[in-house]
Amino acid sequence: MVVHETLLSRLKDKTLVVEAAKVGSKWAQNAADGTRFDVVNPATGEVLASLPALSAEDARQAVVDAKQAQKLWAKRTGKDRSVVLKRWHQLWIDNADDLALILTCEQGKPLAEARGEILYGASYLEWFAEEAKRIYGDIIPSHAENLRILVMKQPVGLVGAITPWNFPNAMIARKVAPALAVGCAMVAKPAAETPLSMLALAVLADRAGIPQGLFSVITARSSSEFGKEMTSNPDVAKITFTGSTEVGRILMRQGADQIKKLGLELGGNAPFIVFDDADIDAAVDGAMAAKYRNAGQTCVCANRIYVQSAIYETFVEKFSAKVSELKVGNGLDAGVTIGPLINAASVAKVREHIADALDKGGEIVVGGGVSDLGPLFVEPTVIRGATATMAVSREETFGPLAPVFRFETVEEVIALANDTEFGLSGYFYARDMARIFRVAEALEVGIVGVNTGLISTEVAPFGGVKQSGLGREGSRYGADDYLEIKYVCLGGQEV
Ligand code: SIN
Numbered sequence: 001m002v003v004h005e006t007l008l009s010r011l012k013d014k015t016l017v018v019e020a021a022k023v024g025s026k027w028a029q030n031a032a033d034g035t036r037f038d039v040v041n042p043a044t045g046e047v048l049a050s051l052p053a054l055s056a057e058d059a060r061q062a063v064v065d066a067k068q069a070q071k072l073w074a075k076r077t078g079k080d081r082s083v084v085l086k087r088w089h090q091l092w093i094d095n096a097d098d099l100a101l102i103l104t105c106e107q108g109k110p111l112a113e114a115r116g117e118i119l120y121g122a123s124y125l126e127w128f129a130e131e132a133k134r135i136y137g138d139i140i141p142s143h144a145e146n147l148r149i150l151v152m153k154q155p156v157g158l159v160g161a162i163t164p165w166n167f168p169n170a171m172i173a174r175k176v177a178p179a180l181a182v183g184c185a186m187v188a189k190p191a192a193e194t195p196l197s198m199l200a201l202a203v204l205a206d207r208a209g210i211p212q213g214l215f216s217v218i219t220a221r222s223s224s225e226f227g228k229e230m231t232s233n234p235d236v237a238k239i240t241f242t243g244s245t246e247v248g249r250i251l252m253r254q255g256a257d258q259i260k261k262l263g264l265e266l267g268g269n270a271p272f273i274v275f276d277d278a279d280i281d282a283a284v285d286g287a288m289a290a291k292y293r294n295a296g297q298t299c300v301c302a303n304r305i306y307v308q309s310a311i312y313e314t315f316v317e318k319f320s321a322k323v324s325e326l327k328v329g330n331g332l333d334a335g336v337t338i339g340p341l342i343n344a345a346s347v348a349k350v351r352e353h354i355a356d357a358l359d360k361g362g363e364i365v366v367g368g369g370v371s372d373l374g375p376l377f378v379e380p381t382v383i384r385g386a387t388a389t390m391a392v393s394r395e396e397t398f399g400p401l402a403p404v405f406r407f408e409t410v411e412e413v414i415a416l417a418n419d420t421e422f423g424l425s426g427y428f429y430a431r432d433m434a435r436i437f438r439v440a441e442a443l444e445v446g447i448v449g450v451n452t453g454l455i456s457t458e459v460a461p462f463g464g465v466k467q468s469g470l471g472r473e474g475s476r477y478g479a480d481d482y483l484e485i486k487y488v489c490l491g492g493q494e495v
Helices: 056-075 078-094 096-107 111-134 170-182 195-208 224-232 245-258 280-296 309-323 344-359 410-418 433-442 475-480
Strands: 021-023 026-028 036-040 047-052 138-140 148-155 158-162 185-189 215-217 238-242 261-265 270-274 302-308 363-366 381-386 401-407 425-429 447-450 483-490
Touching: 021 056, 021 195, 047 195, 056 148, 056 158, 056 185, 056 215, 056 224, 078 096, 078 111, 078 170, 078 195, 096 111, 096 195, 111 170, 111 475, 148 170, 158 170, 158 224, 170 185, 170 195, 170 238, 170 475, 185 224, 195 215, 224 238, 224 245, 238 245, 245 261, 270 280, 270 410, 280 302, 280 309, 280 401, 280 425, 302 309, 302 410, 309 363, 309 381, 309 401, 344 363, 344 381, 344 401, 401 410, 410 433, 425 433, 433 447
Parallel strands: 158 185, 158 238, 185 215, 238 261, 270 302, 270 425, 302 401, 381 401, 425 447
Antiparallel strands: 021 026, 021 215, 036 047, 138 148, 148 483, 363 381
16 A cells, blocks of 8 residues: 555545455456556655556456446336435535545645535436436327337446546546446546546445446556457447547547447537627636636636637736736645646646747736746746637647637637637627627537536536537436437237
8 A cells, every 4th residue: 555645644534545446346456467557646746546557358357247237237226226326426425525635636626626526526426316217218109000109218238438637526427427327337447647536436336335346447557458448349338438539539430340339528629708798807707717727627628718809908907817816736735726737748738839829929918937836837827919820729728828819700709719620618708698699509519608607517418519529418418328219119009
């Protein structure tokens, strides 16, 4: 056991940190070849824990166990499944402080944000525990007098899940909750940077009485071996993935031979538009939330801020003043609002985008410098004079950099906003009702925030259009992603 003192000493329940993986019905302490990998605190560089680096063979074993468990689970009533999931939900809430601490230590986000994520994740479990009882079918008026037409909804079966490091709790929550609610099993692979959060949930799943084998957590250094196994294993009915568009494409290609069902929540390049009739102070608050939550590391982060010419200077001034108040530091320290980025590659990407923007005529208003707190800390930065030629207008930065673009007309900004292969989310601030409908309808995205910078909730469908993904998570639509529709044509009915 190498679990670091920073983490261990603060936990109320030390058994929530495990240095093992959940493979089907067993906890595996070691990989067959003995290899392990370290989980590192991005704020301090300390090794938090060491985990077995499992192979495709382990994932295959998890699939065997899950297949058995899923058959029995699917036979249980929706109400019965709901009761078990509610127990898990209660444990999730009861242990929120510890789960938040684990999350901050492995991911870096400030403790208050981590706690928010734990409750956000738990809300998916609560929502789908309730939905488990409401997976309704249909009876369709028949086309023939002696026939009756029934539509049943049945679980797709066994689902392979790959989740990212930016929301180590909420991203698995919104996959495993609907999957289990409707009668599926799940074999999941957390990101190598942040596996402890999902493992803690697996500990709580055991305590809640989630049947053994139904939820596996496979730890490994990279997702590629796991992805290959899930896409090629005929017992896996569906893959659900949150992460980059690039990896989404790979999974799609790999799954093609078996026409594998896919749920993909991929990259974004969200426009955040402020029209001249907007409440500027509200727009500044919205931009802060949409840009700097999780240090800019969310798929729905405002990546490009477009401000109409007449209010450009006022917005930049007010926004920059707020950004300069952000406090960068270790997420465990009081008052910190921006934690470290997850790794050196993320820092390099932000630096590249800043350098490119400066080369192309952008001007730094706030930040831009190197933080002396450690190699993964980046100063929250605002750049004015951003233009469409800059890398930041085409690529997702995934960091605390806000480029502010100027625009003149509604037509111009709609064209700019839609000029990207991504289509996850978009935001705008305006007061004119006709404009609100026009822009909401014109933006080529799956989620629109109008006069708000926060759009995430378990009760609404989350997902993208274009190359931002397939399917929806959350809301009643989120259950559909784990269901098959079966049509039964019932003949021989008395006329
Ligand atoms: C994401 O970054 O993929 C999810 C963000 C959210 O749920 O708000």
